[in-house]
Amino acid sequence: MTLRRYELAAWGLGVLGLVVSAAGFLLEPSVFPFAWLAATICWIGWPLGCIGLLLIHALTGGSWGYVLRRQLAAGASTIALAPLVAIPLAVTAQRLYPWLQSNVSERLQNGFYLNAPWFLARCAIYLFVWSAMPWLILRALRNGDADLTLSRLAPPGLILLALTVTFASIDLIEALDPKFASSVFGLMTIAEMGLFALSVSVVGKSQAQASRTEIMPALGRLTLALVILWAYLDFMQLLIVWQSNLPREAAWYVARLTGGWGVVAGLIALLHFVLPFALLLSPRLNTSILGMEFVVGLLVIASVLRCWWLVLPAADSNFGFTPIAAMLGVWGVAVGLALRAPFGALPSKEALRNA
Numbered sequence: 001m002t003l004r005r006y007e008l009a010a011w012g013l014g015v016l017g018l019v020v021s022a023a024g025f026l027l028e029p030s031v032f033p034f035a036w037l038a039a040t041i042c043w044i045g046w047p048l049g050c051i052g053l054l055l056i057h058a059l060t061g062g063s064w065g066y067v068l069r070r071q072l073a074a075g076a077s078t079i080a081l082a083p084l085v086a087i088p089l090a091v092t093a094q095r096l097y098p099w100l101q102s103n104v105s106e107r108l109q110n111g112f113y114l115n116a117p118w119f120l121a122r123c124a125i126y127l128f129v130w131s132a133m134p135w136l137i138l139r140a141l142r143n144g145d146a147d148l149t150l151s152r153l154a155p156p157g158l159i160l161l162a163l164t165v166t167f168a169s170i171d172l173i174e175a176l177d178p179k180f181a182s183s184v185f186g187l188m189t190i191a192e193m194g195l196f197a198l199s200v201s202v203v204g205k206s207q208a209q210a211s212r213t214e215i216m217p218a219l220g221r222l223t224l225a226l227v228i229l230w231a232y233l234d235f236m237q238l239l240i241v242w243q244s245n246l247p248r249e250a251a252w253y254v255a256r257l258t259g260g261w262g263v264v265a266g267l268i269a270l271l272h273f274v275l276p277f278a279l280l281l282s283p284r285l286n287t288s289i290l291g292m293e294f295v296v297g298l299l300v301i302a303s304v305l306r307c308w309w310l311v312l313p314a315a316d317s318n319f320g321f322t323p324i325a326a327m328l329g330v331w332g333v334a335v336g337l338a339l340r341a342p343f344g345a346l347p348s349k350e351a352l353r354n355a
Helices: 003-027 032-060 063-067 069-091 116-141 146-172 185-208 213-244 247-257 260-280 289-315 322-340 348-352
Strands: none
Touching: 003 032, 003 322, 032 063, 032 069, 032 116, 032 146, 032 185, 032 289, 032 322, 063 069, 063 213, 069 116, 069 185, 069 322, 116 146, 146 185, 185 213, 185 289, 213 247, 213 260, 213 289, 247 260, 247 289, 260 289, 289 322
């Protein structure tokens, strides 16, 4: 299957998903806002994770960054969709976050932070920073001194990215329950985005052309490191909340660990950590393209499930067709845009790396 056919398939799924999502807006109005938010936070992790990996590689070096540079650049370019994806969230924001109403915000202890004016101001900052950074990075990649330019951009860029992702994760996910608080949630989101972007990029690389088997061990080690980092942070948050046993924090987990969502939590643990961890320890798999494709495929599926698991329990509604349609719609359009991205000619140094 050629890249052109992949692109057409992505656009087709995207349009179909958006049409069905529009039906969900009318037929499942109580579910649509949460379904769209879940699809948004799942997708946004791709371009933001790609930005982070590009900047980290500029500081650390390594063959993995050159091999995946085109895929990371294409993923980062999809951030252009952010203003459009934000429109349905803006329309349904008060359904997602009742504290946007002044009479509700005033009764909250953290109402000084969770209120409409400050929330809108922060969202404007996020969109500005996230739109400017890919533009600067992609501009640098088209120049002959890409490595030098990126190394200068990386320190302030990573600081801004870490700050905006941390606060955005609080505003968009934690704030679904304004009483829940976690000091590690932002760092956990950053680790998840990096792992997700790496997984999608490995899939894209393997589908675009034959990957070199000698680079697989480096990609396997990097994937394993991010899997362990995410699992450690996620488990520590659960452990601290469990030990503290505070009603305002425990309630967040109770909604996500009981009933059907408890089964989903078990699947996430299996697909996001247990299986990838065990498989990535195998030296044979680390040199296998098909093996790496299987592992990163598990991680992508787990990330989608995790986004639903984070958001949809707050809807207090049954899982319908709208979450699937919204996920297909946003992801179809994003993948189609990435496959159309003109990154066929990157600096000559990348060609020397056979990327």
